[in-house]
Each structure stands twice: as C-alpha cells, then as structure tokens.
Amino acid sequence: MGSVEHKFKVLAFGMIAEKLKTSELELEGIPSTEVLKGYLFQQYPEIKDTKFSISVNRKQVKGDSPIPNEAEVALLPPFSGG
Amino acid sequence: MGSVEHKFKVLAFGMIAEKLKTSELELEGIPSTEVLKGYLFQQYPEIKDTKFSISVNRKQVKGDSPIPNEAEVALLPPFSGG
Amino acid sequence: MEKQRKPKNIFVEGPISPEKIAQSIANHSSKTDIGGHSIFLGQVRADEKEGGKVRAIAYSAYEEMALEKAFEIREEIFAKYPLTCMHIYHSLGEVKVGEICLFVFTSSKHRKAAIESCEELVERIKKELPVWGQELVDNEKAVWKENQ
Amino acid sequence: MEKQRKPKNIFVEGPISPEKIAQSIANHSSKTDIGGHSIFLGQVRADEKEGGKVRAIAYSAYEEMALEKAFEIREEIFAKYPLTCMHIYHSLGEVKVGEICLFVFTSSKHRKAAIESCEELVERIKKELPVWGQELVDNEKAVWKENQ
Numbered sequence: 430m431g432s433v434e435h436k437f438k439v440l441a442f443g444m445i446a447e448k449l450k451t452s453e454l455e456l457e458g459i460p461s462t463e464v465l466k467g468y469l470f471q472q473y474p475e476i477k478d479t480k481f482s483i484s485v486n487r488k489q490v491k492g493d494s495p496i497p498n499e500a501e502v503a504l505l506p507p508f509s510g511g
Numbered sequence: 512m513g514s515v516e517h518k519f520k521v522l523a524f525g526m527i528a529e530k531l532k533t534s535e536l537e538l539e540g541i542p543s544t545e546v547l548k549g550y551l552f553q554q555y556p557e558i559k560d561t562k563f564s565i566s567v568n569r570k571q572v573k574g575d576s577p578i579p580n581e582a583e584v585a586l587l588p589p590f591s592g593g
Numbered sequence: 594m595e596k597q598r599k600p601k602n603i604f605v606e607g608p609i610s611p612e613k614i615a616q617s618i619a620n621h622s623s624k625t626d627i628g629g630h631s632i633f634l635g636q637v638r639a640d641e642k643e644g645g646k647v648r649a650i651a652y653s654a655y656e657e658m659a660l661e662k663a664f665e666i667r668e669e670i671f672a673k674y675p676l677t678c679m680h681i682y683h684s685l686g687e688v689k690v691g692e693i694c695l696f697v698f699t700s701s702k703h704r705k706a707a708i709e710s711c712e713e714l715v716e717r718i719k720k721e722l723p724v725w726g727q728e729l730v731d732n733e734k735a736v737w738k739e740n741q
Numbered sequence: 742m743e744k745q746r747k748p749k750n751i752f753v754e755g756p757i758s759p760e761k762i763a764q765s766i767a768n769h770s771s772k773t774d775i776g777g778h779s780i781f782l783g784q785v786r787a788d789e790k791e792g793g794k795v796r797a798i799a800y801s802a803y804e805e806m807a808l809e810k811a812f813e814i815r816e817e818i819f820a821k822y823p824l825t826c827m828h829i830y831h832s833l834g835e836v837k838v839g840e841i842c843l844f845v846f847t848s849s850k851h852r853k854a855a856i857e858s859c860e861e862l863v864e865r866i867k868k869e870l871p872v873w874g875q876e877l878v879d880n881e882k883a884v885w886k887e888n889q
Contacts, residue, residue, distance in 0.1 A: 442655055443725035444737045484723075487658040503655055503723075509738035510652065510683060510724025511635045511695045511715065524803055525873035526885045566871075569806040585803055585871075591886035592800065592807075592831060592872025593783045593843045593863065615763035618782065622839035625787035632780035633856065634766065636848075639773035691770035700784075708781065708860050715852065 437500040439465070445504045448475045463493035465502065481506045519582040521547070527586045530557045545575040547584065563588045600664040603681045604656060608692035609634075617680060621700055627677050629704035631711035635695030637688050645731030649689045650738070655723035656685075666717050674710040676701050681714065683724060694726075748812040751829045752804060756840035757782075765828060769848055775825050777852035779859035783843030785836050793879030797837045798886070803871035804833075814865050822858040824849045829862065831872060842874075 439454040446452040459465050462483045470477050482489055484503045485496060496502060521536040528534040541547050544565045552559050564571055566585045567578060578584060605613075614632070621627055640647045663681060670679060680698040688694040697714050701707040719740045726738040753761075762780070769775055788795045811829055818827060828846040836842040845862050849855040867888045874886040 440655065442653065442723065443727070484655075484658060487655075487661055503658065505655065505723050506725065506737065507739040508720065508723055509726045509740050510654070510722050511719040511740070522803065524801065524871065525875070566803075566806060569803075569809055585806065587803065587871050588873065588885065589887040590868065590870060590872055591874045591888045592802070592870045593867040593888070611763035611766040614766060615759035618762060618841070619759040621784070625785075625838040627784050627839075628786045630780075630782040630784060632778075632782070633852070634778040634780070635852070636769070636775050636778060637773075638776045638850065690773040691775075693766070702786065704781070704783070704863060708863070712856050712860075715856070 435460070435496075435498050437496055437498070437502055440501065440503040442503065443506040443509075444479055445476055445481050445506050448479060449473055449504075459496060461493050461495050462490055462502070465496065469504075479506065517542070517580050519578055519580070519584055522583065522585040524586065525588040525591075526561055527558060527563050527588050530561060531555055531586075541578060543575050543577050544572055544584070547578065551586075561588065600660050603660065603663050603683050604654065604685045605682050606684075606686050608684055608688045608694065609682055609696045611693070613682075614693075614696060617696075617698060621678065624677055624700070626702055627700045628702050629707045630698065630700045631704075631707040633695070633697040633711055633715045634693050636693055637690045639690040640728070642728060642730050642736055647690060647728045647730055649687050649729045650694065650726040651687050651729055651735070652683070652685050652694065653725050653727070654683070654685060659683075659722045659724060662721055662723070663718070666714065666721065670699075670710050670714055670717075673713075674699075674701065674706040676706055676710055679710070679714070681718065683718070683722070687729070748808050751808065751811050751831050752802065752833045753830050754832075754834050756832055756836045756842065757830055757844045759841070761830075762841075762844060765844075765846060769826060772825055772848070774850055775848045776850050777855045778846065778848045779852075779855040781843070781845040781859055781863045782841050784841055785838045787838040788876070790876060790878050790884055795838060795876045795878055797835050797877045798842065798874040799835050799877055799883070800831070800833050800842065801873050801875070802831075802833060807831075807870045807872060810869055810871070811866070814862065814869065818847075818858050818862055818865075821861075822847075822849065822854040823851075824854055824858055827858070827862070829866065831866070831870070835877070 436457040518539040678700040682696040684694040699711040826848040830844040832842040847859040876884045
C-alpha cells in the first residue's frame, strides 16, 4: 500500500505467441528486459530455443534495457514480411 | 556493262533524316563507311556538325567498314529511347 | 512551404490487386515532373515444404510499431534521394500463391533515384518491419518464415 | 527441353496504359515459382525548353535493328540472371506528358535477380536501342533528345 505499482504489457507475435498460447500478458515488478527474459524462460521453457528480439515502447532494444512503468513491451521473432 | 553493280540502301533517322530531308537513299559504288561519310558531307554539308554512328546490315560499326553489295546501311543519331 | 508528411497506413487486408497497382500508376499521370517509376512486387511462391506445398502465406504484424518504423524509413529515404513520390503497401491476413503481398513504388525526375530508392526500401522493409509470414501448406501444417 | 526464345515485338503505338501493366502483372499469377517482380516505367516529363514546355515526345525507331538488339539483350540478361520472365515495351509515335513510354518487367524466384536485371535492362535499352525521342513543345518547335 502506497508503493508505486510497476505494471506493463507484453505483446507476443508469430511463433512466440504460438508458444506462449497468448498474444498479450500483463506483468508487474520486472525492472528490465533481461529480467523479463529470465522470467519468461522459467514460465515458458518452450520459448528458450526460439529466436526473438524485444521492443520497449515500439523501439527495438539491445542488451539489458529498463522497462518503464506502463510500458508496451513486445517479443518479436525474426521478421518475415514482404 | 558486265561490271558487277555495287548498290546499297542508306536509311536515315531522327535529326539526320530531318537534315537530309529524306529517310532513305539508294547509293552505289561506295566501298566503305568512311568513303560514304565523305560523300554525305559533300552532298549534305548540313550534317557535318551532327553526331551520328553508322550501322551496316543492322550492326553498328566502328572506324572504316566495308559496305557489302545490297547492304542496308543506316545513319544513327544518338539514341534517346526510354 | 515544406510538405508535412504524416504516418500513413501501409497495410491492406488480403492480396494487393493488379487493378490497385494500375490505379496507383494512373494517379501519377498528373505529376508531369516525374520521368521514372520503379516498382517492386512481392508474390507468394508455392515452395515445397516438409508436409506439402505452400498454398498461401498468412501475414500478421505489430501494426503500430510497423507504421512508426515505415514512417521513419520513408523520411530517411526521402532525405536521401530526390523523390517525387513513394508508396508502400503490405498485405495482412491470407495471401494465396501467385498473389501480390508487397507493393513498393517510387517516382523521381530521373530514373536513378527511383530505382535505387526502391531497392533500398524493399531491403529495409524486409529487414526492419515487424511483420511475420506464416506459410500454410497443403496439409494444414504452418511454417513461420524468416527473412534472410 | 530448353525453351526456344524468338525475337518479339517490343513496340506499341502510343502510350502504354496502366491497364496494360495491370494485365501483364495479372498474367503472372499462375507462375507460382515467382517471388518478386521488378518494374521500371518511363514517363514523359513536362520539361522547360527554349520556346516552351514539352507537351509530348514523338518516338521513332529503326525497328528491325531495335528488335534484333532487344533480342540480343534479352538473351544476355536471361543468361546472366536466374529469371522466370522478362518483358519490354516501348512506345512509338506520340506520348503526352504524364503518359508511360517504357515498361520493363522482370520476375524471378528471389528478389535480387529481378531487381538487378531490371535496372541493367533499362540502362541497356536507353543506351543500345536505336530509338529516338523528339520533344514537342508548346510552340510546335521540336527538339531531338539525347540519352546521357
């Protein structure tokens, strides 16, 4: 009570959505993308062997990036448009 | 009489045809493209300043090339298709 | 006055029809400073896969991010080349083999800018837009594509 | 059995219509080994010239030689790139500003071959085909174009 909540949304696409069996998660209290990956690999071990990159608020990030409050995080398997 | 005639056709295009005031000439007894140029420059001095290349039987030639009997020679100003 | 460019939707539901392409070409006849158009079309191939032949590709996208990225790419290409026009259309949903799923269209006064920018756009679209194609094969098995 | 290719007519009287281009694209939907099409279109520009603005270009050609040359170029490009299809159309006669005078169309399994061969074709067509464009300006004066 009184502590600032740290919530964010995780969108999943393509093969990742298929493996997560959902295209959207609501998470909280995870400060950065590397911590998020650790959480996801534990909860959904089937995505460990799947390549994906991460975007935070629609910008792809590299390495460990902070996840702001209310962020829109997305899990992006390799692109295959065109 | 008895001598083999050496006739050929000269096609003119674009600006050359405009300056010759015809698109086709019948000539004879001119053995090569350099001799042909000399003849044309004398007959039609207005083409002296006009760039053109020459084809013999639909192949562009460089330098002095023989003109076979019954050849189709053409005077080709710089191309501007497309 | 500088022309203000805003993000435009690039996505169309289902295949891109030849008539749409014709209409897009025809729309440029009033722009009489254009000397050359370059067009790239992506068409769905009937590749052989494990379990059968591809019969269609189902496209999905992270649309908001894709539109922001497409806008960024547009601005960069406009800054790099002297272009008159640039259009990008990408299918979403199912596109059958033989149908068009990508339409990239650039126009310029002289041909070089249109040709080079079109090629660069296609490469960037394939590499940078969060779009995914799932190949649907005869036996209903689906295979996620991966560019390059 | 190797496909035998014969010289085809590339010339069309007057402008090339967007509908013809659409039809040509649509004709390829049955070729399901094609993954990419590259198209170049030449459009007549309303350039400012001495004596006025260009209102049209009148094209003429040494047709027999142009068709032989176009065939030679086709064969060389087919030998150099893994193409499925290649089409070349060039206008003869008058083409007004804003109208299409050149349509080059290449198709291949993967995009690179279509894109690169299309560009090379356009360059070779402009440089090697005995075709001439005469710019017709407002005041009826005509100026012969020269490529490059």
